[in-house]
Amino acid sequence: MANANQTAGAAQEEEQVASEYLTFTLGDEEYAIDILKVQEIRGYEPPTMIANAPPFIKGVINLRGTIVPVVDMRIKFALGKAEYTPFTVVIILNVGKRVIGMVVDSVSDVILLFPAQIRPAPDFSASFDTKYILGLVALEQRMLIVTDIAQLMTSRDMELVDEAADA
């Protein structure tokens, strides 16, 4: 009994443990991703094009000797305008032993979220963009879309990996 109580207590405590999320905007939408998946943020530089790749895969860049593919989420999600200005940023993600660059409109901030704050997203059809949504967070007037970025980047939809995780 005491044991069960303890584990229940631990679970409750775990619920109270907040995690940090990085938020970024794509068009008018605001997304949040686990900050532990983010390696660094850098400016956009024109990548080397890869032949016959889907349009949202911009190509590959040289990240201090490592060849890193860059995807433009604005093209992928058809959000905002895929313009490349000196302020365009690339979030370098470290997911599943892979390094992937992700172009977004802008990076907003780093916020602390408790698991209780993340509300389940309404169940739409299993369309592409809702499949990787962990939940929604209401923050004053803003709505954050909490995304499982690792799942998304290794999925077949992104065409980034040979053996997709959900294949």
Added chain:
Amino acid sequence: MSIDMSQFHQVFFEESEEHLAAMESLLLELDIAQPDAEQLNAIFRAAHSIKGSSGTFGFTDLAEVTHILETLLDRLRKHETALRADMVDAFLEAGDVLKSMLAGHRGGPAADPQAVAAVCARLRQMTGVAAPEPSAAAPAAEAEEAGETAAVRAYDIEFVPTLHATDDPAILPRLLDELRTYGELEVVARPPEGSACAGFWHLRLRTERPQAEFGEAVDFVSESDAWRIRASVDTSFEDAGGAFGLFDAAPEGEDDSFGFFTDAPGSAPAAPADARAGAAEDEGYGFFDPVQVPDPVLPVAASGAFAVEGEGFGFFAALPEPAAAAALPVSAGEKGEEGEGFGFFAPLPAAAPEAAPEPVAPVVPADAPKRSARAAPAAAGESASIRVGVEKVDQLINLVGELVITQAMLLQCAERMQDAAPERLRQGLTQLERNTRDLQESVMSIRMLPISFVFSRFPRVVHDLSARLGKQVELKLHGETTELDKGLIERIADPLTHLIRNSLDHGIESPEARAAAGKNPVGTITLRAAHQGGNIVIEVGDDGAGLNRQRILAKARERGFQVNDQMSDQEVWALIFEAGFSTAEQVTDVSGRGVGMDVVRKNIQSMGGRVEIESLTGAGTRMTVRLPLTLAILDGMSVAVGSQTYILPLSSVIESLQPLAEDVKTLANQTRVIRVRGDYLPVIVLHEIFNIAPLAAGFTQGIMVILDADGTKAALFVDALVGQHQVVIKSLENNYRRVAGVSGATIMGDGHVALILDVPALIGMAKTAQLAA
């Protein structure tokens, strides 16, 4: 303090493998009629080292086999027995068995116990057969024991017989009788009569014969590890020299690193304490070398160490200098307190004839056993080297690659500044360029190994195979010092082995056929390695029958290949690399199953190399393997298409030319071909395949690069040639996926990524694209 022995196992395995390899190559070099004493010594030392270290690390099975091997080798090097060819074979076989046992200990499949037993029996039998007459042995033994006063010595023999031995009541009495033939035998203690001889036996034997002679007999009936023979010069010291298991009674100056405790006249007075301690500790192994200089301190320290040690392993080597001996007790004492400590006392190689004497006192603290264990082979004549993990070297290579790119980037910046760049900056950059280039070269050379690492295995292959096929073959090696990348070394071994086996099996004729053809009955296989440009060229040549054009063509037809009589020799020879092709008249276990040559070609191609055949009927065949020097760097030609730059491997580029409008034609309005010196080659338009907007408006404004991949030629149309570079190959698949037509990526001088084109894949893509069109 407890030390985990397993941390040294890796070192032991690597060293043992080296010793085995050294032994094998020495055995193969041996001139059986007149064996070189130095070579025999070296073989003995290799076996001896394996035995010593395997005993230390508790691999008793290895120690047992090497012990038997060593016994016979010892006789050979002392000229008590003449070397015979079958002995060499038995030694080689024993080497193989040891290798498989090592592999078993490393986690591989366990060695076949029957094979082990068979080899042991064979070696024992040779040792037995070779045993000299007693009259001959006695003076020999006496000579060995120079410096000792008494030739007659007493041995305490203690053992527990095996179940097998006790099952048969005749075995133990027979042993006793046998021992009586050596000298005066006294039964000190024996199990009660009713217990069918099972239990503890204690015998005392006074004999002038060396212990090795009767040790085998005791070993034979005893549980392994459960027998002990102790010796002393005189009965008053009869407890002296307690050593466990492996024991060498011949106390001449051991010329090896791992000494074995023999009786030490100087230390004898103090040794009993040691011996008793040893007797109490059944798991203690003591290997002692003779101590020539009487030193009263050493034995005390040694016995102290042993008395406390639970599972201690103590190595005491010959200490020819009192100074060194004086330093010894300190560390020995420390070890004694540690209980499970290890004391490795590096040997002074003064007795080793070929080793350079080390001026450093060889006392190594007990907490550095690894280092002293390493010092042992170094003392045996190895050049100074360190063992480093390949991944560390690779990391270094990567870092240097980065540095080169950064340096190139800086240089480009400075060049763009032109005159605005300060003079000192430019000077510094020039200096940096030179330094990075030197650095890169030396780092790359770390991964380079001489090809003798591969070649060294072939004498054995040829030796075994020629014996089995009843052919006489001499193997000639040239250019063994040619260096190539370690990664290639590992991967070239199998294809080369196959080419050699093929030459032996198909190329070289039987001695009779050779004699009939007026050739030397002994065939020759030549293995030659050399650098040629940026490539390494390895030739496997034989002076055999050569390839038979008619037979290959006939076989190809039989197998359903598309052939005709007008094919060039080169094309006909290339047929033997096709899958499922074999012209061996009968399938042997050597070759002839038709798998192999195609695998050989595939393996070589996967390394970025190619293989060519030259053959002259009746005179021989020569297979030439061309490989790039390393897998990590590629000689590339950069080409521009639209805004993109691509790298073509220079090895597949034949030439480039600016096409004339009338040279490019279409076939059935789909396939375009270009006429190059009378030949029509298919045209691959890169910007079409990659969907890039080209700069060149038509064929006449661009460049045709003639490519060759696996003998298929094609012309690749690009906008322009940019230059020639050495590029570091980077994987695209680490973070992305495989891209059709691209084999990898590299980073250019300006920091941009350029993709490396996969020429065979491009040709394939062009074919399918045209089919679809």
